[in-house]
Amino acid sequence: MNKKLATGLGICTLAFGLVACGGEETTSEEQEPTQEETTPTAEAEGLEHPEQETASILDTEEIPEVVATVNGQDIEKELFVSTLEQQAMQASMQGIDFESEEGALYLEDLRNQVLDQFISTELITTAAHNEGIEATDEEIDHGLTDLMAQSGLESEEQLQELLDSQGISMDEVRDDIATNVINTKYLEQNLANTDVSEEEIQAFYDEAVAGFSEDQSEVPSLEEVRSEIEYQLQMDNHIETLKENSDVQIYI
Template sequence: MKKWLLGLSLGTFAVVMTACSGEDESAENTNEEAQTQEEVASDSSEEAATTEGSTEEGAGQQMEMPEPDLEDVPDVVATVNGEEITKDEFEQVYTAQFQQAAMQAQMTGQEMDQAQMKQQIAEGMVSQELLKQEAEDRGIEATDEEIDAAIDDLVERNGLESREALFTALEEQGLTEEEARAELQSGLDQDQLISEEIGEIEVTEKEMQTLYDETVQQQEESGSEQELPPFEELKGDLESHLMQQKQSEATQNYASELREDADVTINL
């Protein structure tokens, strides 16, 4: 699942949970498509995005930041084939995602539905546990060399100077080095599992062109003065976004298949 392993910023390892969720995904997938277009547009001009983001941040500070509501979370959030997903595990994931959602809510002025968010995260954690169990059953296990390579990639993608800087940043988010390596290994194991199930994912020139055209149209409809670079200059970003989207969809579908034969109880 390289999408979450390599594509996310610091402190958001847990966002994989919603990417793996097999329930309540239709609306979420629509949002992901819109976000993909926005991200491509943003990548085309970092300076403009920074200026706009600063303005939005200033406006957002006028709104009160919501707090996570975790009072009704049970000690055992879910059970998957006898394996428990605990309250502590759930809260770590929920808090990480809540921070992102709260910042978005501040900028957009929309209220957060924490009950729905809890359910989606629980569903996603169930899906991830199913994938983890299947990888273990097949004897799939990433090597230390593969984990180190993934760490180095995270360091590079987040513009950090060293592994130590990465682990320091993650520890500030409540994730120890040991826990981070375990998360990375689990992600690599599941990545290999999905690859074995669906084979190599390919993105066509036509798909990239379609996404580019949709992004251009979105920019025009929003009245943005930011002009996108030519298609050829954005092909790398377009391909990356589409690869992530396809892999996410394949992961969701496979997790849903595993769930059909699984013993799952969610206590929310």
């Protein structure tokens, strides 16, 4: 995975594909850090806490150069830290005060989630390649078009200029898109075979509702979110199965 692409363009779908929410379960609507939603500026929201220097808040000196290995593939500190900083910055802009006790707990949660996202992605990538899943040129071209739309770019020339400024090649971009396509195909083919019980769905919903501190009248009914919950649980269960059959070493 290309570090500059994941952080320079700020497009996390390339880094994580559909596993942005995979791995460890997150049940509180307030606590779940998202990757794909557009984050408003602190000024626009009138938030109490200004944007913080997240680099000074994050303690990265003790993090080893390799934070984890998945089936022999290293997850490097540089990519882990840059992604964590990006997510912490988004949380800061949403008003999270990392100097508070609650903010410190949030940051620890975020750190664990980012690491788990990388591990989940590598597990799925390995499994997809083991099944011989591939991405066609047409699918990669379509992903490139989506990437330009997400970045507000109108042509490949504009994208190339942006990539040149970041020191990223078009081949690196296409490789990351191909990985995302392959992972998506794998999930579509395999998650349907992962069973989720009604008890699991109800428990997930109940815990999420219990952690919802805003107006309870705005909480969606179980039927409104059933498909999303089922998909999340299928994802979690399938990734746990992959972990059981993989060599995962964590060093932080």
